[in-house]
Amino acid sequence: MLYNKKYMRKDPLKIQSHVLLGFLIVQYILGITINLFVQFPDTKSETVLWEFAKSQTAVMLHIILGGLLLIGACVFMVRAARSKNKQWIISASVGLFAILVAVITGAKFVPTQEDMFSFIMALAFIVALIAYSWGIYKAKG
Numbered sequence: 229m230l231y232n233k234k235y236m237r238k239d240p241l242k243i244q245s246h247v248l249l250g251f252l253i254v255q256y257i258l259g260i261t262i263n264l265f266v267q268f269p270d271t272k273s274e275t276v277l278w279e280f281a282k283s284q285t286a287v288m289l290h291i292i293l294g295g296l297l298l299i300g301a302c303v304f305m306v307r308a309a310r311s312k313n314k315q316w317i318i319s320a321s322v323g324l325f326a327i328l329v330a331v332i333t334g335a336k337f338v339p340t341q342e343d344m345f346s347f348i349m350a351l352a353f354i355v356a357l358i359a360y361s362w363g364i365y366k367a368k369g
Contacts, residue, residue: 241316242367244304245360248323251297252357258290259350274339281338294331301327301356319363326356 266284269276281287301324308320330352337345 239367241304241307241311241313242364244300244307245319245363245367248297248300248304249357249360249364251293251300252353252360255290255293255297256353258286258293259353261286262290263346268341277339277341287338291334294327294334297327298331315366316363319359319366322359323356323363326352326359330356 262284266286269280271277281291301320305320305324308316311317330349333345333348333352336342337349
């Protein structure tokens with residue numbers, strides 16, 4: 229049976245997955261910008277490090293976008309669960325987990341400045357990117 233594309237309904241989960249991917253790419257660019265151009269003070273004081281982070285535009289945008297990504301990933305997970313589509317549920321679960329790991333390790337990186345947290349944050353970004361890309365790939369249409 230042939231389908232007329234004009235009458236086919238767009239998959240809202242596929243659209244939201246594209247939006248999350250776009251935000252992840254912006255988040256990556258902000259993270260690289262911070263890594264290359266923001267020099268945190270050489271101190272062990274968590275208060276000083278958080279105050280410094282709050283004064284840096286790129287860092288604050290990175291933190292805010294991370295929070296928005298977490299909210300978006302939660303909403304996406306609920307919508308995927310309601311759809312009862314196995315591929316979207318897997319994509320949303322892995323993506324949410326990865327973004328949650330990135331947020332937690334980011335929150336640990338600022339006050340400790342331990343490179344391992346930054347590394348885990350970068351790995352979590354890659355996992356989220358793959359998860360949402362896989363969801364789009366597996367989506368019908």
